[in-house]
Amino acid sequence: MLSYGKADVRNASHLALSNPLSKCAESTSSDLATSKLHTIIDALAFRARSIPDQTAFVHLVDGEVIEQAITYRELWSRSQSIAAYLKAFEPNGKRAVLLLDTGIEYVSWLFGLFHAGMTIIPAFPPIGSRGLSRLALICADAQPDIIVADARFSNARERLNDLLPSAMPQPYWVETTIPTGGPDCTGVGPARDDIALLQYTSGSTSTPKGVILTHANLVSNCENASLWMGDIRGRVGCTWLPPYHDMGLMGGILQPVYDGFSTLLINPGHFIQKPFRWLSAVSRYKVTVTIAPNFALDLCTDGISDAERSTLDLRHVRAIYCGAEPVRSRTIERFTDRFAAAGLDPATIGPCYGLAEATVLVAGKPVDKPFVSFHVDREMLSRGTIQVVDENAPGACPLVSSGRPAAGVEILIVDPLELQIVPEGRIGEIWVKGDNVGTGYWRNAVASSETFGGTLPEVDGQFLRTGDLGALLEGELIVTGRLKDLIIVSGRNLYPQDIELTVEETDSRIRPNGCVAVALDDGERERIAIVAEIKRSEKLDDVAQELLRRSLTAAIVAAYGVKPEHIHLATPGTIPRTTSGKVRRRAVRDALLAGNFAQYGGRTRAPVPADRSAS
CATH class of the missing domain: 3.40.50.12780 (ANL, N-terminal domain)
Known part of the structure; x- marks a missing residue:
């Protein structure tokens, strides 16, 4: 029979002496x-x-x-x-x-x-x-x-x-x-x-x-x-x-x-x-490169104790590639600050961008270079332009670059309606061309043509239309969100990831990566609805919940000039996600409209009316 040999049980001290990965590539x-x-x-x-x-x-x-x-x-x-x-x-x-x-x-x-x-x-x-x-x-x-x-x-x-x-x-x-x-x-x-x-x-x-x-x-x-x-x-x-x-x-x-x-x-x-298992293995086996989405860095920052951290040695780590979901500046700062005592170099964090339609890799931070972030004007961002400002300027918000185009990959930023290449710093749809781009969707000619058949006058070849929004600035790719997720209120473009970050930073009782903002469109206007998961360790009565909703509303109004018309508090694990951990925004919206979202405390909220707000 095909066998894999007997696995050995070793303690941590033995592992350090008999590391099977010690003969690494030369x-x-x-x-x-x-x-x-x-x-x-x-x-x-x-x-x-x-x-x-x-x-x-x-x-x-x-x-x-x-x-x-x-x-x-x-x-x-x-x-x-x-x-x-x-x-x-x-x-x-x-x-x-x-x-x-x-x-x-x-x-x-x-x-x-x-x-x-x-x-x-x-x-x-x-x-x-x-x-x-x-x-x-x-x-x-x-x-x-x-x-x-x-x-x-x-x-x-x-x-x-x-x-x-x-x-x-x-x-x-x-x-x-x-x-x-x-x-x-x-x-x-x-x-x-x-x-x-x-x-x-x-x-x-x-x-x-x-x-x-x-x-x-x-x-x-x-x-x-x-x-x-x-x-x-x-x-x-x-x-x-x-x-x-x-x-x-x-x-x-x-x-x-x-x-x-x-x-x-x-x-x-x-x-x-147990997030500690990852960094512990990285430490014990002297790992130099590893991979982690944004949420994993938050889990480690919040879930690894001081005693566990004291056992880690991360000095040999050269790269932690961070992708698969929006990368947050605050997440990177918290993670690198938390594990600096373990020898982690902030330059090891490597934000990157990719998608299955391009096999995976489209852009990433060059090796041995620090990651790049910009502070941009939030109002101009809502108007579709990346305008760099001082970090202390009113309305400044941080955006992390996903790096530069990978070798063999061409990136264009295109107005998705006018089908024209937009100037540097202007937000549009990310288009990609390269030998790593797939040939289409299995038995789906219509979707294949729409996604893999992007063409522009006087530009050679076909491009993959990613459906992601972003801009090129100083050679860096800044990804701002999904085209289908964009919330448009009074002519302003609001990115749900930004609103979600504001909610999480407003109150520590909100679970990290436990918030989702969606648009509820009644055919005449879009309204913002928010689902926020409360940490398991918190116990909120009805009065505390109402005060929390008011606090979150005030923070969103102050930051974006719009008022969310529905804030739904929920227990951890309520938000539907894909197998890779991404929020299923359409499922969130449908559950809110149908009244299928369990409320914090065990009750189920009534459906959100399609033509008016519900508190």
């Missing part, structure tokens, strides 16, 4: 230039030849001390065994849902499916009825031939089949325990232009769509990211991001194999349960 990615690299499997084959005994991945099974490790030689061998086993399915061109948790098994099957020439559909594990419903939506759209799952998830087979369209052939479920060896897999494998992934979008604004990514797209993204990340020598990675998410998959698994460095894997749930 070569540079340029050694791939002389090889015939067409797919990510070619990169794995190259690593298996050039650094066969180097550790590729270490999985902290319990999030702390129990390890499972695999070398590049072993990963190549296991991917071959899996590909050989899959030959019975005549796999070339067929589609496979990968339904596994983070770990060595996930990585092995990922490369085994690639090796077999299959199109992989990374999927969120079907935990609960909501997770199962989402998986059914993905399967109904992708129509996979097989589903790769272990015993934990194979029990969901019948329930999933019941949710699929009756006319759809039921996918075959493949158990992950397979015989080793098997028939020779020579001749099995993908070509550069074959579809590698159907990366389903998070569904924050609509039903999930499958982005078509070829092996050429994956290689292009790895090439761009390798140049962006700089010198490979001594690099050790760490990721707790879900592997079914584009940033977790590309940055946490494929990039390490492309560049040939060792990476530590932590299950997302282990991090969420």
